[in-house]
Amino acid sequence: MSLYIMSRCLFRDFFQNLKIKFLKKQSTKIIWRICQTGFALFIIYALIISSAMIYFSSIPPEKGATSITLGAKVHHNGSPSKAIDDRTKTCYHYLKANPTTLAILSGGQGSDEGVSEADYMYNTLLKKGINPDRLIKEDKSTTTEENIRNSYKLIKENDLSENIAITTDSYHQLRARIIAKKQDIKGSIGAVNAKTYLWIYPTYFVREWFAIPYEIIK
Numbered sequence: 001m002s003l004y005i006m007s008r009c010l011f012r013d014f015f016q017n018l019k020i021k022f023l024k025k026q027s028t029k030i031i032w033r034i035c036q037t038g039f040a041l042f043i044i045y046a047l048i049i050s051s052a053m054i055y056f057s058s059i060p061p062e063k064g065a066t067s068i069t070l071g072a073k074v075h076h077n078g079s080p081s082k083a084i085d086d087r088t089k090t091c092y093h094y095l096k097a098n099p100t101t102l103a104i105l106s107g108g109q110g111s112d113e114g115v116s117e118a119d120y121m122y123n124t125l126l127k128k129g130i131n132p133d134r135l136i137k138e139d140k141s142t143t144t145e146e147n148i149r150n151s152y153k154l155i156k157e158n159d160l161s162e163n164i165a166i167t168t169d170s171y172h173q174l175r176a177r178i179i180a181k182k183q184d185i186k187g188s189i190g191a192v193n194a195k196t197y198l199w200i201y202p203t204y205f206v207r208e209w210f211a212i213p214y215e216i217i218k
Contacts, residue, residue, distance in 0.1 A: 001206065049174075049209055057173040061165030061190025064101070067094060068151045069167040070144060070176065071107020071117025078114030080124075082197070083169065088121045090194040091167050092128050101165075103130075104154055106138040106147040144172075148179050162187030169196045171204045178215050 008015055022028040069091040072083035095101055107117025118139035125135060136154055141147040162185060166176050170193040177189050
């Protein structure tokens with residue numbers, strides 16, 4: 001998409017001449033109009049889905065909700081990626097602000113990760129002074145769907161509040177909510193948004209445009 005926009009700006013005359021050639025014949029004119037309509041519909045879809053992503057990332061959790069922090073990459077030497085570091089920090093601040101809240105730390109260990117994502121978050125929160133009795137590790141998941149499904153099992157097994165507060169990046173909240181609804185979670189679902197750097201939003205927003213409908217229909 002970026003290459004297309006750059007090309008249109010840099011080679012404006014070329015695209016203008018191409019358009020004129022396309023519009024000379026009825027057959028290519030129809031193709032041109034179909035492409036234009038498809039592009040316009042895609043832009044409308046992108047605006048709608050982006051608005052929904054922003055809206056659902058702004059819904060606060062209910063008081064006393066169980067925190068579910070979704071894991072992210074841990075490097076092979078055990079050091080955190082920015083994503084999991086920021087999610088862990090956000091979980092810490094949320095737990096400090098809600099002293100009776102319990103947190104499920106969800107994320108397994110990939111073949112290229114030094115420790116499980118749950119272990120990294122657990123150990124980091126302990127170092128920050130969070131009572132271990134408030135932390136539950138879920139270290140088997142490899143996908144967001146498994147994160148939420150396995151965390152929900154732990155919620156039921158430990159008789160925790162089914163109102164949940166999902167800690168993840170804001171762009172990820174809508175898809176996480178859809179997955180949670182598919183798990184038939186009875187309680188409310190609130191968003192606790194980790195810090196996300198502005199420069200990565202375009203990439204991940206575009207990814208979610210395709211991931212969200214896939215998640216709905218699969």
